[in-house]
Amino acid sequence: MSAFMTVSIERRRQLRDFARPIKLRFLSYRLLNQSLTHSSYAYEQRMNGEACEDNERLEFLGDAVLSLVVSRYLVREHPELSVGDCSKIKAEVVSSKALQMLAEEMEVEKYMLLGKSASHSTSKRHMGSILADALEGIIGAVYLATGLWNIGRFILRHFTPMIEEAVQSAGEKDFKSLLQERVQRSYKTIPAYRLQRQSGPEHDKVFETRVFIGQKEYAQGAGHSKKEAEQEAAQRTLEMLSSQA
Secondary structure, X not given: OOOOOOOOHHHHHHHHHHHOOOOOOOOOHHXXXXXXXXXXXXXXXXXXXXXXXXXXXXXXXXXXXXXXXHHHHHHHHOOOOOHHHHHHHHHHHOOXXXXXXXXXXXXXXXXXXXXXXHHHHOOHHHHHHHHHHHHHHHHHHHHHHHOHHHHHHHHHHHHHHHHHHHHHHHHOOOHHHHHHHHHHHHHOOOOEEEEEEEEOOHHHOEEEEEEEEOOEEEEEEEEOOHHHHHHHHHHHHHHHHHHHO
């Protein structure tokens, strides 16, 4: 007996409704249905004597395909990035948190097949993990059904904004971290940031922050947030320390 359950006409309609708005091209209702089948549902069906396979194997495959497509994009489109930066960006983009966010945007939960126990007792956090796994399962299913080119297009259509945001963040220097490393190495302490003053209307405040190393005052920075002011103060302090070296 096949391990796959029959996909009814009504379920096919649901799968079409799911695929259409996210521009998901697939050639196998069986595989797409399996990608949305949680282990709790498959277990209950098998206990009732019905053929059913969950999405765990597709999830395993989808994880590898997603990593490959994201890695290929970073290597091709961003030759300026180091291998370390590429690894960090990929890890961020393929994380459960990122996958959960996209799965929620795609309304994956609406089309999931969950067992009764999971439907009633699953916490919000656990549901997020289920949705992230399901999205990897969908990627695995579409890869098997239509090949790497088609699933690559689907992945980049939905993941590119997130990739580019992560690339931009990686390109921004974290002056606070750089300053802390230098101060710990040279002075065996850590820098402190003290807010000097804030001015301007509530919707457009300006913060001014100064760096202290021990009791000694160093540079001051300003910005429209405390974080921005601290980054500028750290950058200027690094410049001061370099000029003194």
